[in-house]
Amino acid sequence: MCADFTARHGRHWRPQDTTALHGNGSWASYVADLCGGAATTAEVVETCTTAMVDACAAGEIRALPGAVELVREAERHGPVGVATASPHRFVRAVLEHLGLAQKLRAVVCGEDVARVKPAPDPYLRAAAEIGVPPSWCLAVEDSPAGIRSAVAAGMRVLAIPRAAMTLPHGIAHLPTAQARTATEALPLLTRLLTSQPASLIREETTT
Template sequence: MNESAVSAVVFDMDGILTDTETIWDEVRRGLAARDGVPWPEEATHAMMGMSTPEWSEYMASTVGVDGDAAAVAERTIGAMAARYHEHLPTLPGAVEAVERLSERWPLGLASSSPRRLIDAVLRELGLTERFRATVSTEEVAAGKPAPDGYAKVCELLGVDPARAVAIEDSSNGLRSAAAAGMKVIAVPHEAFPPADDALALAAAVVGSLHEVTVELVEGLVGTGR
């Protein structure tokens, strides 16, 4: 096998492997409704990619749900875990894409989900062993769109971000991976499409993970770049 110009591939989780962006939104809106506070129009997109401390503080301070950030986080994550246990919706081609690309490159995962949910999802999907490094944005200084999570995964994998490819769906995720210096494949989510300026950061845009082939990934990092 010829040496690849790509050193690693790093997946996002929510909205890429699992169709859980809608569940996050439903759970958070449900908390606000139970607490009798209105849902701000911008809240859903604002929280995409935030770390647990960031979105729980946003929920407590900006949305105004009951409790401090730690209490809001516990309520939300507990509700998410319960929903996952009932049914974990997986996006088309997700498991196959991980298996396909892991045969060629080391894989990482950079997720805004808390560690508890990352481990549960990968275990449920039977993909734990496919990933050499996984990072929750709880475990770095700042969540997406800051580059910290992707930079940390590349560090753990021992690769130059310029030779790594990220797979993302959200505006903040695309911005995060691009800020880390990676090439990014965008797989836009129909319900939560990324902003035009974020989508413009992608090196490739595809309709589903079925289109994320070894050949596509290989072509994104050229020796002349």
């Protein structure tokens, strides 16, 4: 959706732009900058969010294999929340579409906090909303910024890097555990959640 938006403003979308948006709480500003001043951040948010919601309604947005099962397994052990950079309107649409909305105690999006990831604010707010100390929470993360955010909040992290990316130097040592896919992560999740009282705050990076 962001690639289509920049294309309408005469800008070519590059692979590094996709990487730059991964877990980026300032994604709309990044896209606006790519358009060279031809669009405002508010226009990016409105247009791209509407396009993403429409894609969800059309059945074009699907969970990664194993992701829904991770949430359902986590709910067996305690309250579950989401901390994400994506807009509320899109996140709610996706959660309803996947049948997960009723399973979540908290949904914290980019517009809910003063400082976005990699600051700890999104995870600290989510922990407060589910009523669990951060040190008892397990964050499932797929982005370097999200890993930093969760660790800064005092949480353990189960990392599932998107598309089996290699975590950058300086971040690779931060997760408690790491898996290549959500399906592969399921037994790790169970083990981590039963190793001490813990709840899951799951990150969904959907921008």
